[in-house]
Amino acid sequence: MSSYQLYRNTTLGHTLQESLDELIQMGQISPQLALKVLLQFDKAINVALANRVKNRVTFKGKLNTYRFCDNVWTFVLNNAEFKDMQELAKVDKVKIVACDGKGAEK
Known part of the structure; x- marks a missing residue:
């Protein structure tokens, strides 16, 4: 792959x-x-x-839609909050695309 x-x-x-x-x-x-x-x-x-990249971020929000196709997750969140160690960011709408990095060629 x-x-x-x-x-x-x-x-x-x-x-x-x-x-x-x-x-x-x-x-x-x-x-x-x-x-x-x-x-x-x-x-x-x-x-x-x-x-x-070693940073960790947590997030929460209202799940609008999600999809899984070809080992790729796509999420759309409304009213999302992202937190790291020191900061908080709020957004009305965010799209997150997550892929399986373990199967990717290095």
Whole structure:
């Protein structure tokens, strides 16, 4: 199983994709090389988040909807509260996507 591509949808992922597109348009790299870079990004960010992030956050809220498909859970919560050791954050609505990281290739 390959690494999840969820993080391509972050600011960092979008910026990387835009930079790669620009390099392709200028003829400095091939589309195949850009794809290899994106695949390496997927692997690297999944490994980094799994191994380097040690913070714990608890959350609660009213469950609006949930779905489980292809080992991916999707939850939508209303009136959610997120707590870590020092802070509390409240949001009206949040979507949480959770994937099984144990099955992902490292």
